Every structure is written in C-alpha cells, then in structure tokens.
Amino acid sequence: MAAASGYMNEGREDKVRSTVNTVADKAADMANKAGHQVDRALDSAEHVARNVAEQGREAGERVSEVAGNLKGAVDKSLHDQPMATLAVAAAFGFVIGALWKS
Numbered sequence: 001m002a003a004a005s006g007y008m009n010e011g012r013e014d015k016v017r018s019t020v021n022t023v024a025d026k027a028a029d030m031a032n033k034a035g036h037q038v039d040r041a042l043d044s045a046e047h048v049a050r051n052v053a054e055q056g057r058e059a060g061e062r063v064s065e066v067a068g069n070l071k072g073a074v075d076k077s078l079h080d081q082p083m084a085t086l087a088v089a090a091a092f093g094f095v096i097g098a099l100w101k102s
Contacts, residue, residue, distance in 0.1 A: 077085040 074085065077088075
C-alpha cells in the first residue's frame, strides 16, 4: 500500500511540475511579448520626438525670417515716413496695453 501511495505522489508531483513548467513558459512568453510592445512604443515615441524637434526648428527658422522681414519693413518705413511709423507704433502699443489689462 505504501508503494502505491508513493507512486501516486510521484504522479501528482509530475503533474504539478508539468503545470508549473507550462505556467512558467506562458509567463515567459507574455513577458517577451510585453517587452516587444514596450520596444515598439519607445521607438514610436522617439520618432514623434524627432518630428516635433524638426517642426520646432522649422518654425524657428520661419519666425526668424518673418522677424527679419518685419525689421526691414520698419526700417524702410522709418526712413520714408517717420511720423506715420510713430503713429502706427503708438496705436499698436495702445492696443497691446488694452489687451494686456483685460
């Protein structure tokens, strides 16, 4: 009887080992899949960051170009019509001040 009991315990231990191995394999597979998804997410985030940086650089270049054009226009206006330029600057300052207070 003891031998039969020992044989049954060995059978249960084999089943437990098999189940543990199956669970461990599934957990390893899931961890591997999760790792791949994290890698893809990081790659995607890096791509987005590169695009945003590039767009920011391009926007900065455009703003610089517009500022240069505006400076040229103001200089020309100051030379050709100084009083009109002063009046426009005063009106612009008044509007900005009014908007700032509201």
